[in-house]
Amino acid sequence: MKQIHLAAHFPGVNNTTVWSDPKAGSHIDFASFAHLARTAERAKFDFFFLAEGLRLREQGGQIYDLDVVGRPDTFTVLAALAAVTERIGLTGTINSTFNEPYEVARQFASLDHLSAGRAGWNVVTSWDAFTGENFRRGGYLAAEDRYARAESFLRTAWELFDTWHGDEIVADAQSGRFLREPGPGKFRRQDAFFDIAGQFNVPRSPQGRPVILQAGDSNEGREFAAATADAIFGRHATRDEGRAFYRDVKDRLAKYGRTENQLLILPAATFILADTDAEANELAHEVRRAQISGPTALRFLEQVWNRDLSGYDPDGPLPDVDPVLGEHTVARGRASVRMFRDPQATVAEWRALADEKKLSVRELVIAVGGRQDLIGSPATIADTINDLVQNDAADGFILVPHVTPGGLDDFADRVVPLLQERGVFRSEYTGTTLREHLGLDA
Numbered sequence: 001m002k003q004i005h006l007a008a009h010f011p012g013v014n015n016t017t018v019w020s021d022p023k024a025g026s027h028i029d030f031a032s033f034a035h036l037a038r039t040a041e042r043a044k045f046d047f048f049f050l051a052e053g054l055r056l057r058e059q060g061g062q063i064y065d066l067d068v069v070g071r072p073d074t075f076t077v078l079a080a081l082a083a084v085t086e087r088i089g090l091t092g093t094i095n096s097t098f099n100e101p102y103e104v105a106r107q108f109a110s111l112d113h114l115s116a117g118r119a120g121w122n123v124v125t126s127w128d129a130f131t132g133e134n135f136r137r138g139g140y141l142a143a144e145d146r147y148a149r150a151e152s153f154l155r156t157a158w159e160l161f162d163t164w165h166g167d168e169i170v171a172d173a174q175s176g177r178f179l180r181e182p183g184p185g186k187f188r189r190q191d192a193f194f195d196i197a198g199q200f201n202v203p204r205s206p207q208g209r210p211v212i213l214q215a216g217d218s219n220e221g222r223e224f225a226a227a228t229a230d231a232i233f234g235r236h237a238t239r240d241e242g243r244a245f246y247r248d249v250k251d252r253l254a255k256y257g258r259t260e261n262q263l264l265i266l267p268a269a270t271f272i273l274a275d276t277d278a279e280a281n282e283l284a285h286e287v288r289r290a291q292i293s294g295p296t297a298l299r300f301l302e303q304v305w306n307r308d309l310s311g312y313d314p315d316g317p318l319p320d321v322d323p324v325l326g327e328h329t330v331a332r333g334r335a336s337v338r339m340f341r342d343p344q345a346t347v348a349e350w351r352a353l354a355d356e357k358k359l360s361v362r363e364l365v366i367a368v369g370g371r372q373d374l375i376g377s378p379a380t381i382a383d384t385i386n387d388l389v390q391n392d393a394a395d396g397f398i399l400v401p402h403v404t405p406g407g408l409d410d411f412a413d414r415v416v417p418l419l420q421e422r423g424v425f426r427s428e429y430t431g432t433t434l435r436e437h438l439g440l441d442a
Contacts, residue, residue, distance in 0.1 A: 005396025008040035035405035043412035047089025082115035089434030091120030117206030117433035226252035242393030271374035382418035
């Protein structure tokens with residue numbers, strides 16, 4: 001049987017988070033990050049995953065309500081977590097559009113040293129000028145240029161990591177000094193995106209290179225992952241969608257000289273856990289309504305309609321106006337806009353669904369955007385995860401709790417032991433590095 005891989009996602013405040021729950025804590029206090037990471041480590045998860053936001057998002061010219069708490073720097077948090085954990089991998093999202101390879105490679109090599117080989121990098125691109133305004137270059141890149149830059153960025157970082165590979169320390173007989181031959185860290189990279197040369201100043205780290213994750217779902221994103229990634233942070237958590245995505249990506253590996261076990265498919269999955277399936281379904285309904293208030297539902301619709309819908313009743317019917325096509329001026333900086341490539345088709349589909357089931361705006365958004373992936377008793381969730389992995393819909397899951405930081409506690413205490421009893425999840429760590437946890441070659 002396949003062994004299941006599990007990771008814990010600290011999402012920050014977003015549309016999966018019920019920040020109003022009395023059990024919810026701070027999303028910026030280090031104690032919250034430490035609690036979730038330690039819980040995941042206690043449960044023997046492969047890694048802790050930290051998302052990144054480079055700008056507070058806006059909608060209708062105002063800061064989006066779920067972004068008001070802000071988000072601290074990824075490397076700072078992961079470096080601090082390295083000091084309070086021992087075995088769990090520490091993975092973070094770092095953008096390839098607005099950063100520089102030397103700087104990012106140096107930070108990841110340092111994190112890998114500090115954590116004794118537990119660093120992982122989720123490589124992402126940025127699609128909008130809204131985020132770019134925070135950076136010197138500004139602007140944005142077309143889709144084909146984003147992925148071209150991302151691949152060049154990643155391969156440049158790899159060259160930097162590898163500059164110390166194979167070098168030997170030798171002693172100079174006359175001076176008594178220890179020298180490294182042929183010279184530490186020398187590099188030269190010149191292409192359409194980068195023209196850099198110099199010396200990389202961080203010795204080769206325990207993993208050599210951090211584990212690479214990629215989160216793109218487009219054809220370009222899948223191709224980029226097949227060529228370069230160790231794991232995909234996906235969003236297809238159902239059996240049919242998962243199997244199709246799994247097969248599509250795995251079938252792309254051969255042309256890059258890679259085998260299927262060199263790339264893991266790890267969808268993000270939210271979960272609702274209770275003593276019985278009936279109680280879990282009831283709780284899931286409550287959580288969905290807490291996640292999607294009336295104002296949040298209207299804001300979600302604005303991302304597709306691309307117009308101000310504040311005058312509509314969230315408990316009334318869908319707007320009878322058509323979406324505004326072209327540049328998104330209402331939902332600036334909202335990544336979810338990218339998921340709706342054909343607003344007219346999406347609106348038509350939603351109207352049909354709302355008419356068929358007599359759904360209000362809020363009920364429609366709950367139906368299409370507030371779904372939990374795993375709902376049930378501990379036994380039901382354990383069976384579902386195992387079924388999806390054994391049937392090649394995934395290699396494991398990156399779990400996203402709806403309450404931070406304690407939302408993973410029950411899963412660790414009640415679901416993980418059942419997976420261990422089935423023999424599909426480790427009872428103890430057998431390796432020390434993240435690559436070893438994931439079964440990847442060094």
